[in-house]
Each structure stands twice: as C-alpha cells, then as structure tokens.
Amino acid sequence: MATTYTQGSSEGRSWASSPRPKGRADHARNIPCRNIQIYGYCKHEKDGCMYNHDAMKTAAAPSHAENLKKRFNVESPSFTPSLPDGNGSSKTNTISPKAASAAPFTPKTAKAGLAPPAAVTRSNSAEWSNSEIPEFVPQGYQQAHQHQLSEGSSSLQDPFASYDGTGGYSESDAAAAAAAAAASINPYAQDATNSAAAAAFFQQPSAFSQPLQYHLYAPVGPHRENLLAYQRSAHDFFIAENLRQEFQRKAEASLQVLPNSNLPANIEYFHSLVPLDTSNQKNTNSFGYNSWVYKATSGKDGNVYVLRRIENFRVTNDKDIGSVKAWKRIANASMVTILDCFTTRAFGDSSLVFVTDYHPLSKTIAEQHFSSFYNPRQRAPQLLVPEQSLWGYLVQLTSALKVIHGNGLAARLISPTKVIVTNKNRIRLNCCGILDVVQPAQASTLAAQQLEDIRQIGRLMLALATNNPNAVSNAKTLEVIGRTYSERFRSIMAALMDASPVNPVSKDINTFMSNIADQVFNVFDTALHYEDAITSELYRELESSRLVRLMVKLGFINERPEFSDIGQSTGQWSETGERYYLKLFRDYVFHQVNAEGRPVVDLGHVLTSLNKLDAGSDEKIVLTSRDEQNVFVVTYKEIKRSVETAFQELSKTPRRL
Numbered sequence: 029m030a031t032t033y034t035q036g037s038s039e040g041r042s043w044a045s046s047p048r049p050k051g052r053a054d055h056a057r058n059i060p061c062r063n064i065q066i067y068g069y070c071k072h073e074k075d076g077c078m079y080n081h082d083a084m085k086t087a088a089a090p091s092h093a094e095n096l097k098k099r100f101n102v103e104s105p106s107f108t109p110s111l112p113d114g115n116g117s118s119k120t121n122t123i124s125p126k127a128a129s130a131a132p133f134t135p136k137t138a139k140a141g142l143a144p145p146a147a148v149t150r151s152n153s154a155e156w157s158n159s160e161i162p163e164f165v166p167q168g169y170q171q172a173h174q175h176q177l178s179e180g181s182s183s184l185q186d187p188f189a190s191y192d193g194t195g196g197y198s199e200s201d202a203a204a205a206a207a208a209a210a211a212s213i214n215p216y217a218q219d220a221t222n223s224a225a226a227a228a229f230f231q232q233p234s235a236f237s238q239p240l241q242y243h244l245y246a247p248v249g250p251h252r253e254n255l256l257a258y259q260r261s262a263h264d265f266f267i268a269e270n271l272r273q274e275f276q277r278k279a280e281a282s283l284q285v286l287p288n289s290n291l292p293a294n295i296e297y298f299h300s301l302v303p304l305d306t307s308n309q310k311n312t313n314s315f316g317y318n319s320w321v322y323k324a325t326s327g328k329d330g331n332v333y334v335l336r337r338i339e340n341f342r343v344t345n346d347k348d349i350g351s352v353k354a355w356k357r358i359a360n361a362s363m364v365t366i367l368d369c370f371t372t373r374a375f376g377d378s379s380l381v382f383v384t385d386y387h388p389l390s391k392t393i394a395e396q397h398f399s400s401f402y403n404p405r406q407r408a409p410q411l412l413v414p415e416q417s418l419w420g421y422l423v424q425l426t427s428a429l430k431v432i433h434g435n436g437l438a439a440r441l442i443s444p445t446k447v448i449v450t451n452k453n454r455i456r457l458n459c460c461g462i463l464d465v466v467q468p469a470q471a472s473t474l475a476a477q478q479l480e481d482i483r484q485i486g487r488l489m490l491a492l493a494t495n496n497p498n499a500v501s502n503a504k505t506l507e508v509i510g511r512t513y514s515e516r517f518r519s520i521m522a523a524l525m526d527a528s529p530v531n532p533v534s535k536d537i538n539t540f541m542s543n544i545a546d547q548v549f550n551v552f553d554t555a556l557h558y559e560d561a562i563t564s565e566l567y568r569e570l571e572s573s574r575l576v577r578l579m580v581k582l583g584f585i586n587e588r589p590e591f592s593d594i595g596q597s598t599g600q601w602s603e604t605g606e607r608y609y610l611k612l613f614r615d616y617v618f619h620q621v622n623a624e625g626r627p628v629v630d631l632g633h634v635l636t637s638l639n640k641l642d643a644g645s646d647e648k649i650v651l652t653s654r655d656e657q658n659v660f661v662v663t664y665k666e667i668k669r670s671v672e673t674a675f676q677e678l679s680k681t682p683r684r685l
C-alpha cells in the first residue's frame with residue numbers, strides 16, 4: 029500500500045537519481061511485481077517497496093519505468109492530498125519538506141463530504157462548511173441493509189471476527205479487503221452518484237472497520253477528577269506518581285544489602301542478611317527470649333523473606349517444632365504467612381529461625397501509632413485514629429482470627445509490636461505460631477487461648493482508641509472511648525474485653541464476626557474500591573509494557589552496523605528494503621522538528637504512533653528521508669509487517685564468528 033515518490037517537483041525524479049532505497053533501479057527496469065495488495069498497491073519482490081498498481085494500470089504505457097515520471101510524484105492522482113486552495117484546485121500542492129509532520133493522507137474525493145482536514149485554512153474552509161455538504165445517503169445502502177436484516181442476525185458481520193488478535197487483520201480479512209479494493213472503493217469517497225462503490229462499501233462493512241481500539245490508552249475508571257483532555261499530563265499515561273514512588277521505595281528496600289556486616293554470610297539457604305530491627309535493645313517480653321528480625325534472600329528462588337531469630341533457644345521436643353506445619357497451611361491476607369522453621373548455629377549460639385513473608389517498609393502498630401509514646405524525643409503529638417480505620421483494623425484482625433481458630437489454633441500474641449502495617453490501613457498479624465514452639469501449651473487450653481485472643485484484640489483496639497499502649501481496660505477507659513467514638517464502637521469494645529463463653533456477642537470469633545457484619549461489609553466495599561483503583565492503574569501500565577517490547581524490537585533492527593549482507597547482496601541490511609521504512613519511522617516518531625527547526629518533544633505523538641504500529645492500524649503516514657529526496661506513504665500495518673519480518677530475519681540469522 030505504500031507508495032514512493034520524489035519530493036518537491038511536479039515532474040518527479042527518476043529512481044536512478046534518488047539515493048534510496050536500494051533496488052529501486054531494478055523496479056525501474058520493469059521487473060514484474062507480485063503480491064497485489066489491498067487497494068491496488070503492489071509490493072515489489074526485489075526491493076519490497078509498495079507501488080500503486082491501479083494508478084499504473086490506468087495509463088496506456090505498460091512499464092513502470094515509463095510511468096514513473098508521471099505516477100510517482102506529488103502530482104500523482106492517488107497521492108495528491110486534496111487540500112483545496114482558494115480556487116478549489118489542489119493542483120499546485122506539493123509535499124512539504126517537513127512531510128514527516130504532515131497531516132494524515134486525505135483522499136482527493138473527501139472534498140465531497142468529509143470534514144475539512146486540519147491543514148485547511150480559514151479562507152478555504154468555507155468550501156467545507158456543513159451548509160454546502162449534502163447529507164450523505166449512500167445509494168444501495170437501503171438494499172444492502174435490508175438484505176442483511178432479512179438473512180437474520182447471523183449474517184451481520186461480527187466486528188471482532190476479522191481481528192486476528194495480534195494487532196492486525198487476518199489473512200481472510202485482507203483478502204476481503206483486497207476484493208473490496210478491486211472495486212476501486214475508497215471508503216471515504218462519499219460520492220452519492222457512484223452507486224456501485226457505495227453499494228460495495230456497505231456490503232463489506234467489516235473490510236473497512238478498524239480493529240478494536242484497544243491500543244489506545246483505555247480510560248478505565250474509576251476517575252476521581254473530571255479532567256479535560258488538555259489538563260492531562262504525561263503522568264496520566266502511566267502509573268500514578270505517588271504509587272510509583274511508593275512501589276519504588278519498597279523495591280529499593282527489598283533489594284537493600286549490607287556489604288560490610290558482621291552477620292553470617294549464609295543461614296541455611298539464605299544469604300544477604302539485613303537487620304530490620306529499628307533498635308538493638310531487645311527485650312524478652314514477647315517470647316521469653318530475645319528475638320531479631322532480618323531480611324534475607326533465598327538461594328533457592330532468589331526471593332526476599334524475613335528470618336525471625338529466637339536467640340539461645342534449644343528444641344527439647346521435636347513435636348513442638350512440628351506444630352509449625354499447621355501454621356504453614358494457613359493463608360490469610362491479614363496474617364504474615366509462615367513458610368519454614370529451622371534451628372541454626374550460624375549465629376554462634378543455638379537459634380531457632382522462623383521464615384515468613386517479607387512486606388517491605390512495613391511498620392509495627394507500635395511504630396506507626398505510638399512512636400511518640402516510645403520515643404519521647406519525638407514531640408509531635410500522635411493523632412487519634414479515625415473510627416473508620418479502627419473498624420478496618422478490627423475486621424482484618426477478626427478475619428485472621430477466624431481462620432486461625434477455624435484451624436484449631438490460637439494466635440496467642442496480638443500486641444502493638446506483633447501486628448504490622450504493610451500499607452495504608454492494611455495490617456497483618458505477625459509472629460503467629462512462635463509461642464506454640466517456644467512455649468508449648470496443653471491442647472485442653474485451646475478454647476481459653478482462643479477467648480484470650482479475642483480479649484487481646486480488645487486491648488489492642490483500646491490502646492489505639494485511647495492513643496495509649498498501656499491503656500487499662502476498665503469502665504473509665506470505655507467512657508473515654510464513648511466520648512470520642514460512636515456508641516456502637518464503645519459497646520463492641522466492651523464486648524471484646526469481656527469475651528467469655530457466656531457473652532452473647534463475643535463468646536467465640538464466629539459469633540463476634542456476625543455481630544460486626546455491617547462493618548465487615550463496609551470494609552469489604554472499601555477493599556473493592558481499592559481493587560478497582562489499582563486495576564485502573566494497571567491498565568495504564570498495560571500499554572507501556574507492550575510499547576517497551578516494540579521499541580526493543582525497533583532498537584534491534586535500526587542502525588544495525590554489522591550483518592551488512594543479510595537479505596541483500598549489497599548495502600547495509602538495516603538501511604535497505606522494508607527496513608528503510610523503519611529507519612524513517614524512527615525519525616517520524618522521535619526526531620521530528622517543528623517549522624522553526626526545533627525538536628518536537630511530544631510524548632503523546634510517540635505513544636500514539638507506537639500504539640498504532642503495535643495494533644497494525646490501516647492509517648497512512650508520510651515518511652520523509654533525511655535528505656528530503658524521498659517520501660513514502662505507508663500504513664502502520666505495513667510498518668508492523670516490516671518490523672516482524674526484519675526481527676524474524678535477525679533472530680533466525682546463524683551465529684557469526
């Protein structure tokens with residue numbers, strides 16, 4: 029479909045005088061063309077260039093060479109943009125030297141009914157005014173439409189059917205389009221007198237339908253701000269800036285290493301240990317032993333995990349360590365998953381190590397909410413946690429307990445230092461199962477432990493609601509909570525603290541959960557909203573990854589200095605044949621200059637062009653050589669085909685020494 033013509037002269041220049049592409053002289057020597065393509069263009073077998081067959085056929089002279097002068101210049105009827113001048117004539121139009129930035133190709137007959145192209149000036153735009161444009165009523169449409177209806181809905185074309193899923197049309201579709209092209213149809217030519225063309229067009233609607241516009245950045249919601257197109261910025265194409273920064277900080281934290289640490293180089297199959305503890309003052313409050321937390325990389329899968337070391341612990345009964353198996357089976361989004369447990373002497377003592385998931389940059393509830401309490405130097409007063417956040421915490425902890433108790437286990441340790449905040453309002457119960465190994469309890473006390481779990485949640489919530497980690501659960505504290513938060517929240521706090529087999533609200537975790545069902549649904553709805561927002565962000569990055577792959581391919585092909593003899597007997601591979609388009613396309617996308625010769629740095633143009641290339645759109649663009657001697661009119665679909673062919677050639681090239 030592409031055509032090539034020399035620039036600037038109404039007479040045109042012969043191929044022989046133009047420097048590129050190589051092989052055009054063969055074309056001029058009238059080597060027969062093959063592969064008649066859509067809309068009457070043909071592809072030359074030697075140089076891969078596209079020529080307008082129909083335009084050639086109309087002339088009396090049989091050979092390409094004889095017709096070159098007439099056919100392949102800016103005056104060529106097929107390629108003269110129909111920008112009407114003041115006199116209604118487009119004869120004097122020539123392609124600008126800055127043709128790379130020219131308006132899209134507009135067929136000459138568009139004058140009859142379409143809106144004016146962007147390049148039309150005020151003076152001549154009168155010619156395009158709506159009042160002068162007769163309403164388009166295609167002849168033959170009525171019959172074709174009725175014919176389709178009479179055949180039933182099955183005869184209607186499925187707009188997706190012809191799409192081959194790879195960004196272009198399937199071969200059958202191309203054949204249909206070629207058949208339509210044989211009837212000399214220009215889908216944009218709205219000449220009502222040409223009934224044959226009109227009828228053919230409407231009988232083959234799918235031949236002209238664009239593929240699904242999936243390649244354009246789909247504005248998948250939710251959209252909080254009502255931004256207009258001109259208010260959008262480059263960031264709108266990509267993941268939100270705050271999210272990007274947060275993810276990058278987390279990625280950086282995950283990859284952090286300590287080059288000169290005193291820690292052992294390897295612990296079992298883990299290496300690159302980095303301490304996560306924020307102070308070196310340890311206490312035995314939680315487990316009865318000092319404990320340390322490290323981030324470490326697994327030598328098995330390269331992923332990052334957390335190792336919690338219980339210092340100086342000796343396993344006296346293998347059964348105790350076996351209890352970890354039951355914890356490994358539990359997967360709950362409000363818990364830090366336990367993955368493994370082993371003993372080691374790598375630290376110079378007998379240590380017990382628990383392997384858990386790593387949640388980068390997380391903080392304990394104590395660090396998040398009571399930092400000023402634990403760190404008197406931090407003078408900033410801690411703000412009260414909003415009630416909605418507290419309900420969110422409560423529902424998450426309850427959800428974790430529901431699974432734990434359902435598996436016949438008890439958390440046993442729910443304290444401000446053993447619940448971590450992994451995201452905004454997102455918490456996880458940490459260190460589950462450790463007490464079962466280091467302080468094994470009798471099975472008969474399980475029910476009591478489970479009730480104690482519920483009371484521990486109550487104490488934690490009380491601490492958060494009063495902003496005091498040492499808050500004592502009594503009537504006065506509840507009264508304070510009642511003054512700050514709703515009566516419902518206060519009563520639920522009271523029920524939590526008073527959990528017992530006879531309490532109708534909190535006698536077990538399932539009963540308690542049904543009593544806060546309304547809040548569970550609120551939190552569930554919030555979670556769904558968050559999921560929608562994250563999915564929407566994901567959609568923006570969807571296009572980026574495809575474009576990166578496309579740019580990688582183009583990068584492999586463009587300006588390839590070696591392989592000068594691939595596919596061509598002479599000349600540089602990446603500079604000849606269809607690859608030459610790719611070089612010009614690269615200029616078209618990245619190296620455009622404006623009328624003042626300044627570089628055009630337009631992200632929108634780059635993204636649009638690359639997306640259209642990836643989708644293999646039928647839209648035509650004008651590519652101009654750097655010396656401005658050659659101009660090609662080519663579709664994205666053809667460029668896409670060239671990219672694929674060239675890349676296949678590259679990847680199939682045998683290794684060279």
Ligand SMILES: Nc1ncnc2c1ncn2[C@@H]1O[C@H](COP(=O)(O)OP(=O)(O)OP(=O)(O)O)[C@@H](O)[C@H]1O
Binds near residue numbers: 310311391446448
């Ligand atoms: N699974 C995890 N992923 C990421 N960071 C974690 C994980 N578990 C703990 N941390 C972080 O490690 C640090 C220390 O955690 P730890 O549980 O030891 O708290 P602590 O306040 O030191 O408690 P203790 O006083 O009992 O030692 C905290 O900043 C915590 O956020």
